[in-house]
Amino acid sequence: MQEDIHFRNIEYLHRGSAKQQDAALVIDELEIMDHLISYDPILVGTIPIGIDIDGSDLDIICCVSDFARFEQEIKARYSRLIPELTFSSRIVNKIERMVVRFQYKDWDFEIFAQPVPSSNQNGYRHMMIEFKLLNRLGEAAKQRIIELKRLGYKTEPAFAELLNIPGDPYEELLNMSSWSEDQLDIYISNLDMDKERCHE
Template identity: 35%
Template sequence: MAASGVLTRLARFDPHVAGTFPLGLAVPGSDIDVLCHAPDAQVFAEALWETCRDFEHFAMWQWQKAARPVVAAFSVAGTPFEVFGQALPVQEQHGWRHFAVEARLLELGGEGLRAAVMTARRAGAKTEPAFAQVLGLEGDPYRAMLALADRDDEELKRILKRRGSPGG
């Protein structure tokens, strides 16, 4: 990650690495997720173009949803990256909130939870659906995980225990 220089290139956008690599849940094909605070989508897109366009497989687009985040995907030394820039500070973005609660759950649930989530990941599940499956959460897995983000550790422990989750 550090050798890529991506964080340095995007330093003015408060980049944070999130996702499966720092959680220890990467599977073949996983990418490195970089979340950025990009109050001005045009300025962010121009910076991405200037600093990352020479990376292999570079592509960039802007979502059509209300917040219209800018996303870029590329590879560095064979490792795929996805950079996501949104007007919200990183700590308020859904991707960061998912990442933070997943990290807390892994800390509370230990190796048993990690192993169960990895089993689901290896079977093809994305990260949030894997957690939701292991925890027995119903409905949209992304919304279900987001709903856990504001819960305190004691409540997360109760969820782990109630669901009979490994490590709970």
């Protein structure tokens, strides 16, 4: 799938907005995608799809089964450069996860690891359905999402507000992530929403 290839290589950031280009430079400087290559790293969240606001962080997801080794490798690579590395682990829905957080050159980083293929993780699936929706809805919808986020909405609730999605926005968008392209096209054509707001 073309979108998958697009987001697995951060080269697209170098051709993006000023903020995306700055993010690419910092990621390249840390060589973090190269260091994490064996864990199938993918940058997800709002910055890759251009709906970030001030304070948005850089979220990298990884597929990890040996968490002790993963933590040891990150400490070996970055503990001297970034002494404030933090690691937290917990089990959610019987699946272990680890989150690594740190700051570097005014950027907040979050590395999310779990023993699930990166492209099957919720962070990636959310980003991809949001990317597809924005491609269909246009610039006005994108700006409305940014506006909602500045008002305090999290990303998935912002999409639910825009699209009048009932129920749990996180689960509903995950369900939509499995839809075919034709299903998405039909959904967009049938939307009962302010066309001027979302299709300009």
